[in-house]
Amino acid sequence: MDNKGEIQNQIIQAVETVRRTNPLAGSITNTVTMNFVANAQLAVGGSAAMVYLPDEGEFLAKVGGAAYINMGTLLPIYEETLPHTAKVLYETGKPWVLDPVAIGIGALRTQLLQQFKAYKPSVVRGNASEIIALAGLWGLDGGTEVSNVRGVDSRDSVNAAKAGAVALAKWTGGAVAVSGETDLITDGDLIVFSQGGSHFMEKITGFGCSLGGVTAVYATVASPFIAALTAAGVYNLAGKRAANKVDAPGSFQVRFLDELYKATAEDIANNPLEIEAV
């Protein structure tokens, strides 16, 4: 798929189908930003449900059109819940989005992320440092063995994660989305840069987490690559619009949710993107 017009048409289809069908993408996600993830999923027209327990993860994997796993705040029960849910998703062919938040901290996080390699997440979404570190953990090109993640924040530029993102996408057969000032999305063959957003998005926690949840919503109706591009497009558009209306982070978050809700499919598809071959 190297035709920008075709990509834009598929983005329009994804946005409209979600608004028409209100699809469920269940989440196992961190307790810091859970509410923001759910509200962003609802604002784009999806349906949200958050769980912690192994049988409930399996239930959501089965009834939802896709799922979202975010590693932000691990609990002991996740040693059971996360691999169990990821295995069900993989074996039933359900798309799922992985956000490897804070990769490198703690033994359980490392162990779980290693296990996920076999369950091939349809979309890996993270900031540049997280993507580079995951490629390293999985022994792929473009990764580093030592994580450069500082807690949950990135210390690398989006472009530095290009090789790792491509290698991860080739491994999973899905898509990888690297967020930053400009977002990079790849399916292993094409690389798309999506522009927009606002510096305020670094001043409120959870824009990355909620972007992952919204990506899962679009993955219920579109390919992993189109889902990641649609989510990046609506985030960049809504972020740019919200920043034009407010002058501080708290009101930015509120305005951003309003702009997510108001964005039309055409405006999302027309948000600036540049396409290059790998």
Ligand SMILES: Nc1ncnc2c1ncn2[C@@H]1O[C@H](COP(=O)(O)OP(=O)(O)OP(=O)(O)O)[C@@H](O)[C@H]1O
């Ligand atoms: N300086 C910036 N300018 C424009 N957009 C930005 C900027 N920084 C981040 N964004 C946007 O914010 C969203 C989240 O990206 P970010 O890289 O901050 O995620 P993250 O570090 O995983 O966030 P969190 O872990 O707090 O949820 C993306 O849509 C990205 O495009």
Ligand SMILES: Cc1ncsc1CCO
């Ligand atoms: C701040 C924070 N700490 C663990 S998860 C999280 C949300 C952003 O990733």
Ligand SMILES: [Mg+2]
């Ligand atoms: Mg993050």
